[in-house]
Amino acid sequence: xxxxxxxxxxxxxxxxxxxxxxxxxxxxxxxxxxxxxxxxxxxxxxxxxxxxxxxxxxxxxxxxxxxxxxxxxxxxxxxxxxxxxxxxxxxxxxxxxxxxxxxxxxxxxxxxxxxxxxxxxxxxxxxxxxxxxxxxxxxxxxxxxxxxxxxxxxxxxxxxxxxxxxxxxxxxxxxxxxxxxxxxxxxxxxxxxxxxxxxxxxxxxxxxxxxxxxxxxxxxxxxxxxxxxxxxxxxxxxxxxxxxxxxxxxxxxxxxxxxxxxxxxxxxxxxxxxxxxxxxxxxxxxxxxxxxxxxxxxxxxxxxxxxxxxxxxxxxxxxxxxxxxxxxxxxxxxxxxxxxxxxxxxxxxxxxxxxxxxxxxxxxxxxxxxxxxxxxxxxxxxxxxxxxxxxxx
Numbered sequence: 001x002x003x004x005x006x007x008x009x010x011x012x013x014x015x016x017x018x019x020x021x022x023x024x025x026x027x028x029x030x031x032x033x034x035x036x037x038x039x040x041x042x043x044x045x046x047x048x049x050x051x052x053x054x055x056x057x058x059x060x061x062x063x064x065x066x067x068x069x070x071x072x073x074x075x076x077x078x079x080x081x082x083x084x085x086x087x088x089x090x091x092x093x094x095x096x097x098x099x100x101x102x103x104x105x106x107x108x109x110x111x112x113x114x115x116x117x118x119x120x121x122x123x124x125x126x127x128x129x130x131x132x133x134x135x136x137x138x139x140x141x142x143x144x145x146x147x148x149x150x151x152x153x154x155x156x157x158x159x160x161x162x163x164x165x166x167x168x169x170x171x172x173x174x175x176x177x178x179x180x181x182x183x184x185x186x187x188x189x190x191x192x193x194x195x196x197x198x199x200x201x202x203x204x205x206x207x208x209x210x211x212x213x214x215x216x217x218x219x220x221x222x223x224x225x226x227x228x229x230x231x232x233x234x235x236x237x238x239x240x241x242x243x244x245x246x247x248x249x250x251x252x253x254x255x256x257x258x259x260x261x262x263x264x265x266x267x268x269x270x271x272x273x274x275x276x277x278x279x280x281x282x283x284x285x286x287x288x289x290x291x292x293x294x295x296x297x298x299x300x301x302x303x304x305x306x307x308x309x310x311x312x313x314x315x316x317x318x319x320x321x322x323x324x325x326x327x328x329x330x331x332x333x334x335x336x337x338x339x340x341x342x343x344x345x346x347x348x349x350x351x352x353x354x355x356x357x358x359x360x361x362x363x364x365x366x367x368x369x370x371x372x373x374x375x376x377x378x379x380x381x382x383x384x385x386x387x388x389x390x391x392x393x
Contacts, residue, residue, distance in 0.1 A: 019044045020136050023063035025054040025080065026098060027072050031123065035067065038125035039132060051075030055083055058090055064139055065132060067119070070099040070110070078113060085114040092142075094135050098123075167226060181219060185212045221351040225334065228358035235276045235362060239386040242271045242280070242305050242312060249284040250303075253292065260292065262301045271305040272386035273312035275363050280383065283359055286352035287316045287379050294320030294377070311365075312385040317378040323371040331369070332357040356381070 022043040026032050032047055039045055046061050048054040050072055058066070066084070070077035077097060084090045097110045100121040107118055117131055188209045227233040243266055250262055273280070291301045299319035306313050323331060334354050356379075360367045364384050371377035 020064040021046065021061060022132065023048060023054065023057060023061060023066045025051070025066065025077070026069045031098070031121070034123050034125065035128065038123070038128040042129070042133070051077070051080040054080050058084065058093070063093060065135055066093055066095045067098055068095050070097055070101060078109060081110065081113045081115055094139055096131065096135065181212065181216055185216055188212055218351070221355055225351055225354055225358060228355070228362055233362060235279065237274055237276055237363065239388055240273050240275050240277045240280065242273055242314060245277060245281045246284050246303055246305070246314065249281060249288055253285065253288055260295050260297050260299055260301060262303065264303045265305070267304060267306040269307065271307050271312045271314070272388040273383040274386045275383050279359050279363065283356045283381065286356050290352055291316055291318035291320065294318060307385060308382065310385050311382040313380065313382045315378055315380050317376060319376045322373040322375050323369070323377055324373055328369055328371065
């Protein structure tokens with residue numbers, strides 16, 4: 001026979017919020033009367049007369065808080081609390097023990113089981129009201145916080161979906177641009193100045209070729225960054241001496257340096273890495289182009305190659321304006337340089353350093369920078385070393 005009794009205060013006005021529900025689990029009628037008198041004006045109260053009835057009532061009432069007597073016949077309060085905390089549906093309901101026990105070990109056991117507080121007998125109505133009110137307020141705050149967390153998670157998931165949609169759209173558009181752009185570049189390369197008699201044609205043809213190559217590089221960078229982010233960039237690792245790669249890039253970009261000297265120093269034996277040569281050469285190229293953009297003709301760029309334990313490390317240091325500390329991570333984000341240098345007359349897609357970071361990490365390496373305004377910038381890149389670069393090789 002179910003001994004549960006449901007007692008409730010007057011129905012609140014329609015506009016008022018629903019009263020919190022308290023479950024009292026107590027087998028002594030006098031104690032129940034005291035608790036009802038203390039709480040009846042601020043809570044909707046349910047009563048269970050033993051442990052088994054308490055578990056049955058929780059399944060239907062879903063109280064906001066439980067006042068649970070410890071010493072009851074049959075299933076005692078500790079056992080009821082343990083059952084509640086085992087069930088994911090009820091484990092978050094706060095439990096306050098009602099007890100005449102005053103030993104520290106009894107209190108410690110209850111708290112270990114998951115109770116949030118103790119109220120000792122005989123009851124002081126003011127203390128009961130205050131503790132219940134405090135724990136209900138805390139419970140409500142936790143519920144609201146959980147709701148906000150769920151909203152934030154839902155918004156974040158939606159944002160991720162929109163970002164993926166955006167990236168897929170950009171990838172599709174850029175991919176479709178690549179073929180006609182490649183055709184246009186080939187046409188401009190084979191177009192002979194003798195075919196047109198305009199005096200400014202040669203200069204315009206040079207500008208068109210340069211612009212077309214720039215667009216082609218942007219398209220390639222967008223596609224490669226997308227592939228690296230998706231983990232779909234094919235890598236062909238092999239033992240590679242880094243100095244010939246950097247020297248080839250240095251010679252190829254000599255026109256862009258505007259007389260700015262570039263020095264290369266190899267510390268110790270030749271520096272070999274286990275890497276994809278083509279991808280690593282592009283890392284060199286992007287970093288050197290970036291350094292050349294921001295280094296004045298009277299400045300300098302230094303490149304150092306060194307074997308550092310299991311790593312092959314190279315650094316590129318320029319004497320440009322430097323980068324404030326708050327932008328040190330931003331420069332590696334897609335289009336991050338656009339924001340950083342938007343007030344300077346230095347064109348940048350903001351993709352070159354993003355490619356460097358993703359390509360370095362895809363090869364098992366790492367990249368970081370040291371910089372401060374007025375003192376230039378140093379990029380450090382470490383790649384997995386190869387045994388040929390050791391003194392014993």
